[in-house]
Amino acid sequence: MKPFRSRLTLILLLLVGVSVLAAGLTMAKVFRDSHIHSLEEYMGREISLLEDLLELPALPEGSASTPAIFEDEARRLAQLTDSRVTFVDREGRVIGDSQSDPSSMDNHLDREEIRTSRPDRPGHSVRYSDTLGRDMLYVAAPIVSDGGFDGYIRLSMSLAIVEEGLQRGWIIMGSALVVLFLIAAAVSYRLAKGLTRPIEHIMDTANRISKLDYDARVGPMRRDEIGQLGASIDNMADSLQAQMLTIRDNESLLQNVLDNMTGGIIMVDEQENIGLVNRQAQRMLGIRSDRVVGRPYVELKRFYELTRFIEEGLQRKVRMHDELTLFVPEERLITLDGVPMTVRDKSYHGMLFLFQDISDIRRLERMRSEFVANVSHELKTPVAAVQGFAETLLAGGVKDEETARSFLKIIYDEGDRLNRLIGDILDLSKIESRRIQLDYAPVHVLTLFESVSKVLEGAAEHKRIEIRLNVPEELFIEADEDRLRQIFINLVGNGVSYTPEGGRIVIKVEEFADGEYEDERVRFSIVDNGIGIPKKDLPRIFERFYRVDKARSRSSGGTGLGLSIVKHLVELHRGSISVESELGVGSTFSVELPVLQENP
Structure with missing residues (x-):
């Protein structure tokens, strides 16, 4: 912006300089013209006076020589008027001159001052004199003297006096112009600075805005057009900042939409x-x-x-x-x-x-198809058994009361299995759809496992399986007691079913602090020395209707849904379940639950 200020200052100085120079030239011309005009009038008046005073004789006709009186008179008048005096006859012949020999001078009839002169108005001209070698002012007028002379008298004066006066005027005017120019330079610089400084500020603000600094503002300025320009820049910046904020918000929103x-x-x-x-x-x-x-x-x-x-x-x-x-x-x-x-x-x-x-969707669709197929198969088996034995009895083919009673026992067992299967399916459906409401309350863990052991006591004694409890006496946990009992009846019941006669099941409970969950938790371990589970089946052990040994599961009366129900109930309690097993050695099911549940 500083080069612009320098250019503006230079332009102003040039304008001032040109204006001052033009004024000086005009004044010099007016001075010269005015001075020359004054001289012309003065010399015209002198000629009028001389015409009244002169008594020059008439020129002899046909004479080629001129009387000496004209030359003498010209020199005398020159001393009186302080100017060059020339006498010219009517034919333009110079007959007397105060400075030169008349015989050596040209005919003056075509000279402008002679040609334009009138009796009532002297003629005049300014030209360079070859005789004297300088600019001269010539004033001539026709005269008729009392002595009979009829011709022209011409007065001429050097313009050196005018040029000297003009030169002195130029010196004075030049000095004044230099002072004026310096003052004008200072004023021009201040004026240019006053004009360019707000423009510089506006341009700097505009450049900052162009570089994405939308907080830049011109601020309050003077109330002229430049101030209005600054206000317009600020209004534009406000509008641009609001639009950019909207654009950024929309971009952020769009990016969040895309990312999520x-x-x-x-x-x-x-x-x-x-x-x-x-x-x-x-x-x-x-x-x-x-x-x-x-x-x-x-x-x-x-x-x-x-x-x-x-x-x-x-x-x-x-x-x-x-x-x-x-x-x-x-x-x-x-x-x-x-x-x-x-x-x-x-x-x-x-x-x-x-x-x-859609991998998960397709997997769920396959699981749903498999579930429907498994449910159909599981329901079909007991229904077929009930229907077959009932038809046999209805047909009267069984006469032996003991055989008929065994058939009725099979029908009863299959009906009971069918009822449990339907109950488990409905229970699993409610749990998966989260339509069940857990009723959290403090649960005494030792009392809970004593009741679980009592429920399974008959089946365990039948197989001579020992159930050991390793549970702290004063441990309480916040949970739904009925659902918690359902979890451990399933897990301990599976241990009883798949543990050979004379085996044992150990229930261990211990508290621990988990840094991942940042709360106190309880680990329940159901350890048996049963037949174990193959490693290839461990990842699918909690799937619905999945059985490691299908024949043995059916013979034990299992529905294939117990572990799936257990897994969902544990997760509803914000817990986790895992299994470790080795064939021929036994299995360990571990359930981890928080001591306190979160408030709903």
């Missing part, structure tokens, strides 16, 4: 470069946005089916839908939708591809 979407998004622009990858797409495809954004989509070449779908979408530029199987590294089933991106003018800007991982 359950589906993945990949945007490919019209140059076939990846423009956007959201967080879910990165997770689903195992890629990083900073490595793929701005690069061609073909760099996703390890996903052959995906790149082929993207290529087809970019070629067709229409909505598309498909299901693909990707391995990243595990197998994932995804639905893929391609949508062309257009703006208001309907111009094409690339394709937007939306991913949705």
Whole structure:
């Protein structure tokens, strides 16, 4: 901005200088013209006076020589008037001159002062005199003297006096102009500074705004046009800041939406470069946005089916839908939708591809199908048994009372198993849909396990299985006592069912502090020395209807839903369950529960 101030100052100085110079030249010309005009009038008056005083004789006719009186008279008048005096006859011949020989002078009839002179108005001219070698003022007038002379008298005066006066005037005026120029320079600089300083401030503010500093403001200024410009800049900055804040809020909102979407998004622009990858797409495809954004989509070449779908979408530029199987590294089933991106003018800007991982949905659908099939199978078996034995009895084919009684016992057992199966299915359905309400209350753990042992006492004594309790006497836990009893009856009951005769089951309870949950917890361990569980079956042991030994499970009267119900009830209590087992050695089911439940 300082060069602009310097240029403005220079322009102002030039304007002042040109103005002062023009004024000086004008004044010099006026001074010179005025002085010359005054001399002309003065010399004209002198000629009028001389005409009245002169008594020059008439020139003899036909004589080529001029009387000496004209030369003498010219010299005498020159001394009186302090000017050069010249006498010219009517034919323009010089007959007397106060400074030169008349015979050596040219004819003066065509001289401007002679030619333009009138009896009532002297003629005058200013020209360079070749005779004297300087500028001269000539004033001439026709005269007729009392002595009979009829011709012209011309007075001439050197303009050296005028030039000297003009030169002195130039010196005085030049000095004044220098002083005036210096004053004008100082005033111009201050004026330029006063004009440019607010403009500099406005430009600096505008530059800061252009560099994304939207807090920059011009601030209060003077009330002229520059002040109005500063106010306009501030208003523009306020509007721009509000718009940018809105844009940033919208961008933040959009980014949050993109980051928290359950589906993945990949945007490919019209140059076939990846423009956007959201967080879910990165997770689903195992890629990083900073490595793929701005690069061609073909760099996703390890996903052959995906790149082929993207290529087809970019070629067709229409909505598309498909299901693909990707391995990243595990197998994932995804639905893929391609949508062309257009703006208001309907111009094409690339394709937007939306991913949705439906692996869990398909797995749940398979689980549901398997569950329906298992339920149907489990229900069909006791129903078939009841129906078969009942038909046999109804047909009267059994005459032996003991055989009939065994048939009725089978029908009763199968009906009881069917009833328990239906109850477990309904119970599991309520638990999974979270339609059950837990009634939390303090539970004395030792009393709880004593009641569990009493329930299973008959089955344990039948197989001569010892149930040992290793439970602190003063331990209480906040839980739903009925559901807690259901959990441990299932776990201990499984131990009784799969432990050979003469075995033992140990129930151990201990408190511990868990840093992960930041609360006190209780670990319940159900340890048996039964047949154990193969390692390949451990990951699926808590699935519905999953049995390690299907034949033995049915013979023991199990429904295949007990452990699944136990797992869901433990999770409803904010706990966890795990199992460790070794074939031929035994199994250990561990349940961890918090001492206190969170307030709902």
